[in-house]
Amino acid sequence: MDTISSEMELDTVFVTLLLAAVVSSSAPRQYEFVQKTMNCTNAQRYCREKYTDLASIDNSADVTELLKSVPESAGYAVWIGLMNTSRSEWKWSLGDPAFYTDHDSLYRNWASNQTNSGQYYCAYMSQDGLWRDDSCNNQKFFICYNDSSKGFVLVDQWMNWRSAQSFCRANHTELSSVRNQGENQQIQQLLNTGGVTAVWIGLFRDSWEWSDKSNSSFRNWAPNEAQGNEDATVLVKSGSRRGQWEDWPCNSQFTFVCHEDQFILIKQNLSWSEAMVYCRQNHVDLVSVPSPQIEWRVMSVARRASTAAVWMGLHHYCSMNMWLWPRGEVVCYQNWAAGNGTGAHDCCEQRTGAIQSAGDQRWVSLPPALRLNFICTNYEP
Structure with a gap:
């Protein structure tokens, strides 16, 4: 009877764990409107003192x-965190970092007479599959990406x-990204x-670059x-341009929106269990990573x-x-480094999980007594 009860309890625990695995795959950004009128520099300073930074935006859902x-x-518009810099770099219109894995956002297939800097500001693909730059005002057919079909659409x-x-x-x-040679060949065909x-x-x-150094290349400029030479960005809140962005001089006066990070890096070196206690006392918990979308934000932190x-919450x-x-x-979604996280472990040797802070930032299995920085979450599923 005791054996049966023990097995039933184990089954109950297992079912509970499986049900607990059905959680939201992404934590929403936490935006905070500030009813104060400031120039962009003072708004940035205020957000960094009170929250994390001026608002960053990854995609259309974040705009909503x-x-x-x-x-x-709030008035006509609000400051967000996109600032003009002296550095000009190539980026994808589909700017959500979660769409890309490893370094495939950096894939390029320029023709030999082209450079990565380029003379113009927009790129096109020719019949030979090679890319060239051109004036963004010129007229061409184009390729859309459709997320529902996971495919490309030629628009003539x-x-x-x-x-x-x-x-x-x-x-x-969105206008199509090209993440690898296979996708390049699909579009060429x-x-x-x-x-x-x-x-x-x-x-x-x-x-343009986000104030918090976010990797997002999403842009939603109004026509x-x-x-021009304006150096800061507002998001329009009403009228025909609602949700679209305009560039303004930084010394203009607007209310603004900050964002609060869901994930907080603690630069104290603690053991895994000490880190968990710290996070539960000061935030919500050690961070979980249930999806690639969450992982991109955790990697950035x-x-x-x-x-x-x-340290993450892995054990x-x-x-x-x-x-x-x-x-x-x-743990359903996983991103282990080679030789980590797979196979049976010796139960006498406890193992806990961490994310590498450099390189490809894979997950590693480590003894819990190691003393590392750690990431807490403020997100309550």
Whole structure:
């Protein structure tokens, strides 16, 4: 009877763990509207003192969330954290970092007579599959990416680059990114089948950077914006340009939106259990990483660490040979470094999980007594 009861209890624990694994795959950004009128420098300083920074935006869903935080009394527009710099780099229109893995956002296939700097600011692909830059105001057919079908769509309408971007966002998902040679060949085949000589792709060059150094290259400029010397960005909250962005001189006066990080790097060197106690006393818990979307944000935080690896909430439940998150959720999404996290572990040797702070930032299995920086979460699922 005792054996049966023990097995039933174990089954109950296992079912509970599986149910706990069904959690939200991404933590929403926490936006905070500030009803104070300031120039962009003072707004940035205020956000960094009271929250994390001026608002960063990864995608259209973030625009919608930010607008929810802004009341009608906010005026025409609010500062966000996009600033003009002296550095001009190539970026993808589909700017959400979660869309890319490893370094595939850096894939390029320039023609031999092109350089990575380029003379112009928008990129197109020719029938030979090679990329070239051109004036964004020129008219070309273009390729959209559709997230529902996970495929590419050739649009045989003449548009400039920004109009093509707007069309793709309205009718599909975004102007196409090209993450690897396989995707490059797919698009090249669409051109050759359709008898098209050149198409816009989603690669563009600009000198804008987020205040918090976010990797997002998402842009939502209103027509004819970001073409002058203004150095800061507002998000319009009403009228025909609602949700779109305008560039303004930093000395202009607007209310603004800050964001609060869901993930906090603690630069103290503690053991895994000490780190968990710290996070539960001062925040919510040691961080969990249930999805690539969350991992991108955790990786960005971990890069600022002073130790080679950073504790997450991963721990090995030895009697069932399972990796769990702090509150019993089964680890479904995984990103282990080679030789880590797989196979049976000696139950006499406890193992806990950390994310590397440099390189490809894979997960590593380490003894819990090691003293490392760690990441807490403020997110309550």
